[in-house]
Amino acid sequence: MPQEPKHRIADSEKITINLGPVDLGQIDLLVQEGFYANRTDFIRTAIRNQLTRHEDAMRKTVERRAIELGVRRYSRADLETAKAAGTRLAIQVLGLAVIAEDVPPELAAETIASLEILGALQASPPVKAALRDRIR
Incomplete structure (x- = not known):
């Protein structure tokens, strides 16, 4: 049985700031x-x-807005299950959202209605392009 390739999840994101x-x-x-x-x-x-x-305020906001906290992975099987059920996903993640590398852009477009990512999104460039208009 072939193994799915292991992709490294970045433990940090680079940002740039300007200081006086x-x-x-x-x-x-x-x-x-x-x-x-x-x-x-x-x-x-x-x-x-x-x-x-600001921890208390963030916790309350995460609860109120029902945002998933941490790393959330979406496999091809997850999206195929959503497609079979006729549901579209409204993804809300504070942290890292990962869409598996084997997810075709067409499947992502059919099953993901919106993405609100507070943090980072890890997905193939074609999937990101297919979802560009749905990312907030």
């Missing part, structure tokens, strides 16, 4: 003084502190 020279200098000073290993360590810590500060 004074803010950047203050970060560099804290790094030089040994409070943080590097700029990235400072920025990650600052982000985590803000997320912790």
Whole structure:
């Protein structure tokens, strides 16, 4: 029985931010003084502190909006089951949504009505293109 190829799920996403020279200098000073290993360590810590500060509000919003939290995988079988049942999926994920590599773009287009991804979407380029107008 052939095995499905294993695709690595990225453990982080790269973002770009713009900072003023004074803010950047203050970060560099804290790094030089040994409070943080590097700029990235400072920025990650600052982000985590803000997320912790707003944790209760985020939890309530996730519950109210019925958003799936974490990693949610959609296999070809999941989408074929939805198609057979005549249902269309409204996908809402906070974290990572993964659409399996063997899902053809036509099947994704037939079975996925909308995608609201707060985080990242991992899917083949043809599937992303087929769903482009449904991604919020």
